[in-house]
Amino acid sequence: MRKKIVLLAAFALSAAPMAMAAPAEKPKTRPSAEIIKAAPAGDWTAIDPGDVLVMTLSPDAAGKARQVFIQLLPAPFSQGWIGNMRKLAAAHWWDGGAVYRVQDNWVAQFGDPDEDTPKAKPLPPGLAVVPESEYLVHNGPRNIVCDRDVCPSLIAPMDWWAQEMLNDAYAFDGGTGLVGFAKGWPVATNDKAIWPTHCYATVGVGRNNSPDTGTGAELYVAIGTPPRQLDRNIAVVGRVIEGIEYISSLPRAPGNGMYNDKAKNTPILSIRLGNELPAAQQPRFEYLSTASASFREYVNARVNRHDDFIIYSPGSADICNIPIPIRRRG
Amino acid sequence: MRKKIVLLAAFALSAAPMAMAAPAEKPKTRPSAEIIKAAPAGDWTAIDPGDVLVMTLSPDAAGKARQVFIQLLPAPFSQGWIGNMRKLAAAHWWDGGAVYRVQDNWVAQFGDPDEDTPKAKPLPPGLAVVPESEYLVHNGPRNIVCDRDVCPSLIAPMDWWAQEMLNDAYAFDGGTGLVGFAKGWPVATNDKAIWPTHCYATVGVGRNNSPDTGTGAELYVAIGTPPRQLDRNIAVVGRVIEGIEYISSLPRAPGNGMYNDKAKNTPILSIRLGNELPAAQQPRFEYLSTASASFREYVNARVNRHDDFIIYSPGSADICNIPIPIRRRG
Numbered sequence: 001m002r003k004k005i006v007l008l009a010a011f012a013l014s015a016a017p018m019a020m021a022a023p024a025e026k027p028k029t030r031p032s033a034e035i036i037k038a039a040p041a042g043d044w045t046a047i048d049p050g051d052v053l054v055m056t057l058s059p060d061a062a063g064k065a066r067q068v069f070i071q072l073l074p075a076p077f078s079q080g081w082i083g084n085m086r087k088l089a090a091a092h093w094w095d096g097g098a099v100y101r102v103q104d105n106w107v108a109q110f111g112d113p114d115e116d117t118p119k120a121k122p123l124p125p126g127l128a129v130v131p132e133s134e135y136l137v138h139n140g141p142r143n144i145v146c147d148r149d150v151c152p153s154l155i156a157p158m159d160w161w162a163q164e165m166l167n168d169a170y171a172f173d174g175g176t177g178l179v180g181f182a183k184g185w186p187v188a189t190n191d192k193a194i195w196p197t198h199c200y201a202t203v204g205v206g207r208n209n210s211p212d213t214g215t216g217a218e219l220y221v222a223i224g225t226p227p228r229q230l231d232r233n234i235a236v237v238g239r240v241i242e243g244i245e246y247i248s249s250l251p252r253a254p255g256n257g258m259y260n261d262k263a264k265n266t267p268i269l270s271i272r273l274g275n276e277l278p279a280a281q282q283p284r285f286e287y288l289s290t291a292s293a294s295f296r297e298y299v300n301a302r303v304n305r306h307d308d309f310i311i312y313s314p315g316s317a318d319i320c321n322i323p324i325p326i327r328r329r330g
Numbered sequence: 331m332r333k334k335i336v337l338l339a340a341f342a343l344s345a346a347p348m349a350m351a352a353p354a355e356k357p358k359t360r361p362s363a364e365i366i367k368a369a370p371a372g373d374w375t376a377i378d379p380g381d382v383l384v385m386t387l388s389p390d391a392a393g394k395a396r397q398v399f400i401q402l403l404p405a406p407f408s409q410g411w412i413g414n415m416r417k418l419a420a421a422h423w424w425d426g427g428a429v430y431r432v433q434d435n436w437v438a439q440f441g442d443p444d445e446d447t448p449k450a451k452p453l454p455p456g457l458a459v460v461p462e463s464e465y466l467v468h469n470g471p472r473n474i475v476c477d478r479d480v481c482p483s484l485i486a487p488m489d490w491w492a493q494e495m496l497n498d499a500y501a502f503d504g505g506t507g508l509v510g511f512a513k514g515w516p517v518a519t520n521d522k523a524i525w526p527t528h529c530y531a532t533v534g535v536g537r538n539n540s541p542d543t544g545t546g547a548e549l550y551v552a553i554g555t556p557p558r559q560l561d562r563n564i565a566v567v568g569r570v571i572e573g574i575e576y577i578s579s580l581p582r583a584p585g586n587g588m589y590n591d592k593a594k595n596t597p598i599l600s601i602r603l604g605n606e607l608p609a610a611q612q613p614r615f616e617y618l619s620t621a622s623a624s625f626r627e628y629v630n631a632r633v634n635r636h637d638d639f640i641i642y643s644p645g646s647a648d649i650c651n652i653p654i655p656i657r658r659r660g
Binding site: 061104105132135168169170171199200201209211224225226231232233244248249250251252302305309310311312313316317318321323 | 391462498500529530531539541554555557559563575578580581582638641642643644646647648650651653
């Protein structure tokens, strides 16, 4: 617990605005865009097309095509739900579905607009019921623990990270929590577990009250303030890596965001796993490895930014304010 | 600085998923909506119509009217820029302007689309040049300090708050920073100063590199992840309290969000201070006092939520995940 502010007379008498001291003292950081552009090829990691869902929405009012690309979260996280999503995609189950809910500063949700009604579309056979315990990766049963000596591939940058930014409200847990990056994804961890965090464009599994009721058929995309309070409560399964603007700019509906007129739903023409598409249409993306030197410089530029525009840099950042650089390959 | 995670054997051997222990142990919290609805009239504070800008956009494609209501930040914050904004509104300067920039997960910006060109609209006379020092309220010159014994009206709920949530990356500043609420607004503070924070729907003053170049004529609205890195770097001057969906659902433009085709701009028909409108049209809003018992219960429900849906509550929250309840009066 941090101490209550104690105001010292010295501070009360000082007339020096603290924001003015910073820029002269610190070397300028390179702009993020420049760091990303200069990153060598070896600092980028290809995303397997088989780990990307390609969602084709109906064209917009002007007839423009709309495709949204969703990268699936890698193991060991949320693989029960993601296995279901692979089955749903293979069965073309989402085709003819819709984005049926858009609540401002919260989520857009898609799947079957008739879910929970007598007209609900039957789910394909063989979907798993995934238990509550899968919302995070525990130490113990899986023997995955959050220390570089035990799972270095998962947590490689964490030690460095811990020196830069610790102050995460949602991982706090009495003082043991940290946030960082693992395998190109933002994660939070404490002395018991590790879990993926909700940020802007995160995709998660809608569910009813019981934690095991989400199949992966009904999915939401975060379109506002990162809903970090859902961490450890809902399954994070992916993120939109291209086309988020086709989701985030949809008209909002009042209340919980459900359109009361189904004509306002945005139809989903199809959702395919990228490797089901013809080779020329397969999505080819890459992300800046979160273990790379370029990524470290990028994070530093986000955390300790000093340039002609910024007059004060806090020396810290929210995990969701350090988006992972992702781009098309080649 | 928090300690690096040290993994104890006891944790590694434990098979108990930590998320499962919480709900049985803690009493259920009332839903936020229920707390707000039940708050007595005395817990609400009226917002003066003279502190609300009413922005009327052109009707949407279906002919629907679009009004956006922006509450101005109260003293002692940012009053130099806000004084300029009152003059701009009185001069009807924004009429005929536009929302000319919408960058996804960042900001929508409005004002004069010809700004920084030879066709720029002349500003009204008498606007102040506001210095860098106004980005926060310092201790010292103004003798405003962040302790309840010195400025109780500003900081009343802070002590209580400090016990609930401290872990704010942007106010950290070596361990003295806190976040809380003052006069119905989210603020951050340390042992030197207090400043308003950027959250979703925050309105700020666009500027060029020099910190004193923002007049208040060109304004932005945050429409994604709270851009907290702008705290202390750009003047926060208000927040959208109704109609944010007309801003947040506008089509995005690539890159920095400037529309390359001016036909895509959203025209501003007018911006008026609420007290310039006929009495029947004046905006009448109220906010839940951040010093009230209802607000404390509301915050607790956001921070320590326990109900039929939530299986794990972090006991903390980001300041921007506790939006101030604001509603129409009567």
